[in-house]
Amino acid sequence: METSSPAARRDPLPTEVSELVAQARQGRPRAVARLISLVENGSPLLREVTAELCAARPSRARVIGLTGSPGVGKSTSTGMLVQAFRKLGRRVGVLAVDPSSPFTGGALLGDRVRMQDHATDPEVFIRSMASRGHLGGLSWATPQALRVLDAAGCEVVLVETVGVGQAEVDIASLADTTVVLLAPGMGDGVQAAKAGILEVADVFVVNKADRDGAQAVVRELRNMTAQIEGPWRPPIVTTVASRGEGAEDVVAALDAHLTYLEESGELGRRRRVRARDEIESIAVAALRTRFAHLHGDRRLDALAERVVAGGLDPYTAADELMDAAG
Amino acid sequence: METSSPAARRDPLPTEVSELVAQARQGRPRAVARLISLVENGSPLLREVTAELCAARPSRARVIGLTGSPGVGKSTSTGMLVQAFRKLGRRVGVLAVDPSSPFTGGALLGDRVRMQDHATDPEVFIRSMASRGHLGGLSWATPQALRVLDAAGCEVVLVETVGVGQAEVDIASLADTTVVLLAPGMGDGVQAAKAGILEVADVFVVNKADRDGAQAVVRELRNMTAQIEGPWRPPIVTTVASRGEGAEDVVAALDAHLTYLEESGELGRRRRVRARDEIESIAVAALRTRFAHLHGDRRLDALAERVVAGGLDPYTAADELMDAAG
Known part of the structure; x- marks a missing residue:
């Protein structure tokens, strides 16, 4: 009964990602739940958690x-x-x-x-x-x-x-x-x-x-x-x-x-496609962020305004956006 | 009856985008249908069609x-x-x-x-x-x-x-x-x-x-x-x-x-957001294509392979992909 007493259950979770992952590897439900919450909420630790999970x-x-x-x-x-x-x-x-x-x-x-x-x-x-x-x-x-x-x-x-x-x-x-x-x-x-x-x-x-x-x-x-x-x-x-x-x-x-x-051999193929998709979508997300950082949102806003007003098409607008990004 | 005779209905559609758009502006169904087919099939003319439509x-x-x-x-x-x-x-x-x-x-x-x-x-x-x-x-x-x-x-x-x-x-x-x-x-x-x-x-x-x-x-x-x-x-x-x-x-x-x-003022706001999304997604699609052209798919394949095999996480893989893209 001791291990499932309220006191034991309330043991503080480790704050170190590596320790959390170690506990998850032992099958401890609270560490598992915490890690899933971290990734689900897009925690700043997302990347560290992922790296730790992939390391082994x-x-x-x-x-x-x-x-x-x-x-x-x-x-x-x-x-x-x-x-x-x-x-x-x-x-x-x-x-x-x-x-x-x-x-x-x-x-x-x-x-x-x-x-x-x-x-x-x-x-x-x-x-x-x-x-x-x-x-x-x-x-x-x-x-x-x-x-x-x-x-x-x-x-x-x-x-x-x-x-x-x-x-x-x-x-x-x-x-x-x-x-x-x-x-x-x-x-x-x-x-x-x-x-x-x-x-x-x-x-x-x-x-x-x-x-x-x-x-x-x-x-x-x-x-x-x-x-x-x-x-x-x-x-x-x-x-x-x-x-x-x-x-x-x-x-x-x-x-x-x-x-x-x-x-x-389809299992390996599917998993490689899955990894490709994941890498690519992370890279594209990073590029989007880079866009936003380089120019703020104002440049895109101005282009959108011109498309709505008529006379500029979205393809030319996208070119202008990318040219500006160098 | 002459204008709706089979012969008249089979008049060849213009091949020039500008002429097709002009006919669509007159409300001619076949030109409208043809233009939608062009954009739906991702025709090489997609961009030209869009520019023509946005021009006026x-x-x-x-x-x-x-x-x-x-x-x-x-x-x-x-x-x-x-x-x-x-x-x-x-x-x-x-x-x-x-x-x-x-x-x-x-x-x-x-x-x-x-x-x-x-x-x-x-x-x-x-x-x-x-x-x-x-x-x-x-x-x-x-x-x-x-x-x-x-x-x-x-x-x-x-x-x-x-x-x-x-x-x-x-x-x-x-x-x-x-x-x-x-x-x-x-x-x-x-x-x-x-x-x-x-x-x-x-x-x-x-x-x-x-x-x-x-x-x-x-x-x-x-x-x-x-x-x-x-x-x-x-x-x-x-x-x-x-x-x-x-x-x-x-x-x-x-x-x-x-x-x-x-x-x-929400109408204008929604339409500007719509235009923003469209411009951004065209730009991101163009970036993806640029990725593929610069490195072929082999680099991404190799990274995916390493993620599946264990030891490389997808975030680091994405970094490597982007570094390679300059």
Whole structure:
């Protein structure tokens, strides 16, 4: 009881980044939480934290993205998968990336009831992250949060996000394996979702498979995937996540995809693309800052004014901006 | 009958950009369509087209964005608004920005049945645009397509897009007025949508107001908007777009918002921000290209490889990339 007494729990966290990272590597939840907060808030320590996390060894965690329209049962499915991976003895991390409201300043938590089952399991790390619109979102904080969970020894990290359009593409670029969830009875949701999902899905899960229309969704997906020519055709798994049905089938599909990734060399390729994207976006962000520092915002404002007034086009304006930057 | 004979309709389009723009300014649909295709396909003429469009005069078209989850009735509502603005004698443009499937290469058209009513009205220009994932999307083609419709004399341009998360933010940054559509019975769609929509909505429309639960959605929105402190509190309008009910109320709300924008100076401010964003993103795209040209992709590949292997963090890698760029 001593180690979990209120006094012990309130031990001050180290302020040194290297010490925090060392504690995270021991799997201490408070250090993990603190590090994720640091990267999420764009702390001035972000860079130091990242360097410390990258110093030791390559990433080992397997990153699984879960995406789908609102209402398909993403959180319930994530909970089901956490349970399934725990049964296999694996340490699991969950990042739930939610749209954030600048109005409340916080992440909107969906139905996390099922997640609470794992709240006391020391081998499960669950974190909701706010996605902060334009410049933030998944792009900069999530890779570092993944590194924190990896450092904490998570063998599997599930990244859950509301997926329509751009978010799906973003999550696919972060994950080794992307699961697209669908459910029957979503209005024209399935149809509207169709366009983006073939691009990103490694595995399809049709949840709420006990409901009318589930088989129609499966058939529709089968027709779509039948046209895919390539080394990997996304399997279609049915689940009733609220009752835990189909968990093993999903895990089997995920394992099959991982085997494919490893044997084909695609795993390394995806991770290199991910690193490229990350480096490039950091460099571009630095360049933007350099723009702003060199000229203040006034030059850009003046150019924008002239474009709005008519007579100057934005391409010529961009040239002028860059010429001024030397 | 002579001017609409097949032979006359097949008159070759001019190949000169200036001539095409001149024809678009006369409201000729084929020239308008051709110019939008040029900008959408990222034609080498993109820059020339944009310069020609910007040469003459400031933009006059009022840009109204419509966004909402799949199934709320966006296309039907857009059709209803087209009709309402036509009744007022205004020339209307519609840009429907749809998620695109790289699989089929084309834009997914939703229910455009109601739009067909306007297919022969020479005062209505309707165009579906594909949003091409990451680098494309709304960002570069849409502002130029708006300029084409503006040149063609459209007083109102409706931009319709599937809105969840990022797309909502994008459309809000393009539009003078953003309409967020909701409907009852969307599962937890409304709740999930909540986070992003307060940020972007200038007007809320609760469509399918004849269905159970519509009043609950209105109440929920009323509670949310009640907390907004600022010069503009988004009104909440109910419609049954499939029967054209509520069209006048939406137009009245849009007009009230336009008046607010003009009187507060916010209209000019929004348009300057829009121009700033556009100039900046063109400049950053040019910088990215410069990166690639200077070093090929090999340097970045090598850095990515080292990040994946462990020991190099992405911030240091970005520094190395930029140092190499001089």
